[in-house]
Amino acid sequence: xxxxxxxxxxxxxxxxxxxxxxxxxxKNAGSRQVPIYQTTxxxxxxxxxxxxxxxxxxxxxxxxRISNPTVGVLEERVASLEGGTAALATSSGMSAIFLTVMTxxxxxxxxxxxxxxxxxxxxxxxxxxxxxxxxxxxxxPRDTEGFKKAIQKNTKGIFGELVGNPGNEIMNMPEIAxxxxxxxxxxMIDATYQTPYLCKPFxxxxxxxxxxxxxxxxxxxxxxxxxxxxxxxxDWMQNDKFPTMTKPYEGYHGLSFAEEFGPTAFTMKARAEGxxxxxxxxxxxxxxxxxxxxxxxxxxxxxxxxxxxxxxKYLSNHESVAWVSHxxxxxxPDHELAKKLLPNGRGSMIAFGIKGxxxxxxxxxxxxxxxxxxxxxxxxxTLVIHPASGTHSQMDEATLKFAGLSHDMIRLSVGIEDIxxxxxxxxxxxxxxxxxxxxxxx
Amino acid sequence: xxxxxxxxxxxxSTGGRPFDKNKPLxxxxxxxxxxxxxxxxxxxxxxxxxxxxxxxxxxxxxLSSGKSLKSIEDMADWINDVIDAVGYKEASLxxxxxxxxxxxxxxxxxxxxIKTLSLMGGAGAIPMNPELLELAENNDPKAVDLMMDWxxxxxxxxxxxxxxxxxxxxxxxxxxxxxxxxxxxxxxFRACDNYKNGxxxxxxxxxxxxxxxxxxxxxxxxxxxKKLADLIDGSKVDIIDNCGHMMLLEEADRVLKVxxxxxxxxxxxxxx
Numbered sequence: 001x002x003x004x005x006x007x008x009x010x011x012x013x014x015x016x017x018x019x020x021x022x023x024x025x026x027k028n029a030g031s032r033q034v035p036i037y038q039t040t041x042x043x044x045x046x047x048x049x050x051x052x053x054x055x056x057x058x059x060x061x062x063x064x065r066i067s068n069p070t071v072g073v074l075e076e077r078v079a080s081l082e083g084g085t086a087a088l089a090t091s092s093g094m095s096a097i098f099l100t101v102m103t104x105x106x107x108x109x110x111x112x113x114x115x116x117x118x119x120x121x122x123x124x125x126x127x128x129x130x131x132x133x134x135x136x137x138x139x140x141p142r143d144t145e146g147f148k149k150a151i152q153k154n155t156k157g158i159f160g161e162l163v164g165n166p167g168n169e170i171m172n173m174p175e176i177a178x179x180x181x182x183x184x185x186x187x188m189i190d191a192t193y194q195t196p197y198l199c200k201p202f203x204x205x206x207x208x209x210x211x212x213x214x215x216x217x218x219x220x221x222x223x224x225x226x227x228x229x230x231x232x233x234x235d236w237m238q239n240d241k242f243p244t245m246t247k248p249y250e251g252y253h254g255l256s257f258a259e260e261f262g263p264t265a266f267t268m269k270a271r272a273e274g275x276x277x278x279x280x281x282x283x284x285x286x287x288x289x290x291x292x293x294x295x296x297x298x299x300x301x302x303x304x305x306x307x308x309x310x311x312x313k314y315l316s317n318h319e320s321v322a323w324v325s326h327x328x329x330x331x332x333p334d335h336e337l338a339k340k341l342l343p344n345g346r347g348s349m350i351a352f353g354i355k356g357x358x359x360x361x362x363x364x365x366x367x368x369x370x371x372x373x374x375x376x377x378x379x380x381x382t383l384v385i386h387p388a389s390g391t392h393s394q395m396d397e398a399t400l401k402f403a404g405l406s407h408d409m410i411r412l413s414v415g416i417e418d419i420x421x422x423x424x425x426x427x428x429x430x431x432x433x434x435x436x437x438x439x440x441x442x
Numbered sequence: 443x444x445x446x447x448x449x450x451x452x453x454x455s456t457g458g459r460p461f462d463k464n465k466p467l468x469x470x471x472x473x474x475x476x477x478x479x480x481x482x483x484x485x486x487x488x489x490x491x492x493x494x495x496x497x498x499x500x501x502x503x504x505l506s507s508g509k510s511l512k513s514i515e516d517m518a519d520w521i522n523d524v525i526d527a528v529g530y531k532e533a534s535l536x537x538x539x540x541x542x543x544x545x546x547x548x549x550x551x552x553x554x555x556i557k558t559l560s561l562m563g564g565a566g567a568i569p570m571n572p573e574l575l576e577l578a579e580n581n582d583p584k585a586v587d588l589m590m591d592w593x594x595x596x597x598x599x600x601x602x603x604x605x606x607x608x609x610x611x612x613x614x615x616x617x618x619x620x621x622x623x624x625x626x627x628x629x630x631f632r633a634c635d636n637y638k639n640g641x642x643x644x645x646x647x648x649x650x651x652x653x654x655x656x657x658x659x660x661x662x663x664x665x666x667x668k669k670l671a672d673l674i675d676g677s678k679v680d681i682i683d684n685c686g687h688m689m690l691l692e693e694a695d696r697v698l699k700v701x702x703x704x705x706x707x708x709x710x711x712x713x714x
Contacts, residue, residue, distance in 0.1 A: 006573035009584070009591035011611060012599060021609070024602040026684065056458070057486040059604030059694060067606035075607035085613040232616035237505070255458045259505070260486075262479040263616040264608050271607065 014081060014197065018297050022076025036288045037069040056252060056260075056272065066275050070284035074291050078217070078227050081196040081294075082209055085232030086267035088275070089225060089287060093192060093212025094120055095280035096226030097159075100188060100210055102278065103270040105156050106244065107133025112150040112157075114141045114171055116164025116404050119387070121190070125159070126399075140404075141169040142333065148179045155183065156241060157208075161190040162199060162341070165377075166351050166387050166411040167404035168325045170334035173341060177205025184239040192216070192378070193349055197301040198342050202231040208266065215378025216348075218293035219300050223286040228270060232263030245269060251276075300380060303416040305345030310419045311412065315352050320360075320430040322353035322408060348414040349377060358407040360433040361386045365410070367432035370417065370425035382415035382422050444505075447520065447527045453505035454478060454496040454524075457489025461496075465712040466557075467530045468705065469521060470497040473539030473563075474634060475578075475586070475618040475627030477504030480538065483604060483694035484701060492711025498524060503626050504617075510629035514540075514637040518547035525555060534709045536560040536701070538690055539662060540634050543568060546670070550643035558709045559651040559674075560701055563659055563687045565666035566640035566673070570631045579628040586618040586627065595658030595686025604694045614688060644673040650708040651677040654700055656685040656693070678704065 012020065023034050042061040044050035052058045061067050071089050079087040090096040101124075105111065113125050115138040125136040139146040141164045151158075158180045160171045173189065180187040186207035191199060195216045201209050211217060213225035236245040236258040245265055248254035252272060257265040275281060293300075308326065315324045327338030327346040338346050354360045364384075365373050371382040388400060388407045400406075414422070443456050455478045468488055470481040478485075478497035489495040500517065502510035511517045521544060525533050534557050537545035542564025549556040577585035590611050591599075603610045618627055651674045655667040664681060671677040680700045685693045 006571070006577070006588070009587040011587070011591045020600050022601040024597050024600050026597070027602060052487060052490070055486065055490050057483075057490055058698065059483060059606065059608075061606065069606075072606035076601040076603060076609045079607065079609040079612065080601060083612060084609065085616050086608045088607050232613060233619075253458060254460070259453075260455060260458060260479070260482060262477065262504075263613055263620070264605075267607055268605075 015298050017077065017080045019295050021080035022073040034070060034073050034288060034291055036284050038284055040064050056255065056268075064284070065279045065281045066271060068281070068284050068287070071282050071287040074282075074287040075227065077291065077294060078211070078213070079229055082229045083196075083200050083202050083231075084209065084229040086264040087227050087229040088267050088270050089213070089227045089282040091226065091280045091282050092224045093190075093210065093214060093226035094124065096210045096212070096228045097121060097124065097190065099270050099274045099278065099280060100208055100228045101129060101134065102132075103266060103274050104186070104242070105134045108154060109134050109156045110152050110154045111136045111159055112147055112155055113138050114160030114164060115139060116141045116167050116169050117161055117190070118165045122399070141171045144172045144175050144179070147176050151179070151183050151185070155185055157186045157188055159188045159190070161193065162201060163193050163327065163347060163349070164404065165193070166349070166409065168327060168332070168349060168351055169404060170327060170337050170341065172337060173201060173204040173206060181205070184241055186234045193347050194342065195297060195301060197298050198305075198344050198347060202233070204341060207231050207234040213290045214376070216301065216304065217297065218290040219296070219378065219380045220289070220293055221376060221379040221381065223289040225282050225286050225290045228267070230264060230267045234266075236265060300416060301345065304348035304414060307416060307419050307422065308346070308348040308350060308414040311350055311414050311422065314423055314426070315350065318430065320355050320433055322355050325351040350412040350414060351409055352412065353406065353408040354410055354433055356408075356433055358388070361408055361410055362389070364429040364433040368425050368429040370421055371429075377411070377413040379413065380416050382417060383413040385411050387411050445527055447523045450501055450508035451506065452498060452501070452524065452527075454498040455481070455485055457485035457495040457497070459489040459495070461528070462494050463529055465492060465494040466709055467494045467496065467525070467528070467533040469524065469533050469535050470495070471521065471535065471537040471541030471544050472497070472500065472503070473541050474630035475503075475589070475623070476614070477617050477620065479504070479617055480614070480690060484536070484690060484698055487698055487702065488705070492713060496524065496528065502629070503621060510626055511633070512629055513633050514543045514547050515639070517544040517633070518551055521545070521548045522552050522555065531555065532557050534558040534560075534705060536562070537564065538562045539564070539687065540568065540630055543634060543637050543640055546640055546647065547643050549649065550646040553646065553648065556649060558649055558705060559647065560654070560704060561652065561667075561670070562654045562690055562697065563656065563662045563667070564653055564670055565662040566644060566670040567638065568634040568662065570635040575631045575635060578631045579624055581622065581624040581628070583619060583623060585623060586615050589618065589627070590615045592660050593687040595656065595684065595692060597658070597684050598686050598688060598692040603691065610688065610691045614691070640670065641673055644670055647674045650704070652700070652704040653677060653679045654689060654697055655679060655681050656687065656689045657681060657683045658685055659687040659689070661687040
């Protein structure tokens with residue numbers, strides 16, 4: 001092959017796309033910054049134009065519940081960064097997951113789901129989706145063969161977090177993708193923890209990616225947002241499992257989304273049907289806020305990861321710490337898999353066990369000053385929480401155990417502060433944890 | 443819809459409306475390695491406005507069965523076979539890139555059947571870069587990546603797709619990778635490279651013809667498109683600025699506006 005003679009493609013690369021993708025200033029009065037289109041609705045040129053937009057004959061905006069120009073820039077930007085064909089932004093990460101499931105499934109369908117998920121996601125799959133007639137079988141993320149065994153005739157997809165929350169167990173995405181594809185169903189990955197800077201799940205076989213943009217993608221912790229992204233490679237017409245994608249849809253004059261839109265069919269359906277009927281739209285202000293964060297995504301992720309690496313070393317050698325879970329720890333069961341799937345860094349989520357159990361954990365959380373105790377991750381600031389009493393507190397003992405949680409576990413989202421300041425703050429927490437009663441009486 | 447041509451199943455999008463033989467027919471012919479989906483922002487409009495539309499997947503492409511046709515001449519005859527297969531005596535043709543070579547050749551061969559001709563990003567000849575051709579024939583995905591790079595203008599590289607949320611460079615790339623690259627893009631590129639009859643075919647065309655060209659088209663530059671248009675009697679040319687070869691996606695609305703005016707004037711719809 002004569003690679004020497006022909007140049008490589010000059011399509012823009014990650015850092016450039018982070019700043020520019022999805023936006024053309026000359027179409028927006030030359031405004032260098034993406035404008036915030038704070039409007040509910042858009043003028044039609046005439047009745048023919050209106051009909052064309054409603055019939056999906058032309059691209060454009062009708063009503064901001066369905067689409068909005070500012071939100072559209074965010075959608076294209078994330079699609080470009082993920083290597084996807086299309087994206088649909090939502091009001092939160094949870095609504096992105098819900099919309100994904102409702103676009104894929106009908107009553108009577110079944111999903112195979114990783115057991116190690118954010119607590120809210122667990123409750124969606126365990127308690128809420130059954131109310132819509134959609135049942136789920138949970139499988140531990142490392143049990144690759146278990147995903148295969150759990151697939152039933154009515155299974156419509158596999159869902160999981162690439163790196164489980166909060167135990168840092170990693171799904172073997174390439175193998176699980178093969179299992180899904182052999183069964184003719186898509187693999188859906190929540191890649192919130194990784195962002196496309198650390199991992200592009202489409203390159204490892206995923207078909208749909210969801211994010212809570214609230215987290216690392218935005219980084220600033222100011223705005224709720226979510227997104228679903230389509231890889232464009234899944235063949236919805238390969239079997240008869242997805243009639244709502246392949247058969248004429250009454251809601252749009254007998255449109256078959258798969259026939260008409262191919263690699264963007266899932267997103268088109270999620271928007272045309274899901275946003276129309278459920279309406280979890282993202283506000284243009286929040287879309288703009290998230291865009292500001294994405295502009296510095298790679299810069300921030302490098303610092304998040306380097307700080308996390310330092311914290312793993314610090315915690316691993318600390319007398320008050322019983323165990324540390326992070327894919328960078330050499331004896332982490334998924335260490336080698338992590339190096340393969342996450343070559344740019346293993347992320348900034350660390351789980352560790354504090355000696356002294358639950359009481360010590362509570363004392364630690366109550367005494368750190370710099371680290372913020374709150375129910376979020378992926379902020380530029382360092383965050384801590386005790387999952388058993390916080391994010392996962394609605395779970396019973398058995399569910400906690402199945403989700404890989406223990407009472408001594410602290411979940412740490414490492415920020416981008418000076419690493420010495422984070423360590424100094426933790427020393428205060430650990431000192432208090434060693435004397436929980438004394439501290440709590442002060 | 444699906445139908446049979448020469449023993450092979452053919453898929454064609456009807457633009458989201460039932461195929462109605464009472465309406466005038468427009469056939470859309472895609473470019474190298476691509477599929478009917480590239481036309482979605484044009485076909486649906488015409489299907490909803492008094493036309494029967496067929497955005498065909500060429501043999502071996504998209505959802506059509508069979509093997510890719512190896513010459514532009516064979517493709518031109520195949521388009522004629524499509525018209526026969528769906529029971530029409532005439533049609534209007536719209537082509538993009540390689541589809542322009544096919545529709546020009548088809549129009550010259552079947553002058554009584556073709557009523558209007560619309561060419562987007564067309565030229566009388568499309569000689570291929572030898573290295574690009576070699577990559578495609580060797581099934582190398584780099585061929586698709588290079589094609590998507592060169593096919594989009596500077597503005598198109600930033601995105602800004604007319605349909606909210608769609609990122610067209612990746613969408614186009616996925617379309618071109620949807621079947622085996624060497625069996626679609628590789629065969630198509632070779633067919634384009636081998637085709638030498640474009641200018642002679644153009645001289646024979648006597649029907650209303652429109653060429654839509656784009657200022658930033660690196661694959662079929664404006665001067666090449668004009669050279670072809672100059673050979674066709676009464677041919678109209680419309681140039682879209684700040685746009686590349688994938689004009690039907692990059693500037694879908696502007697393309698539709700020009701196409702709509704041309705086709706409805708020269709090949710009126712059935713009033714609905």
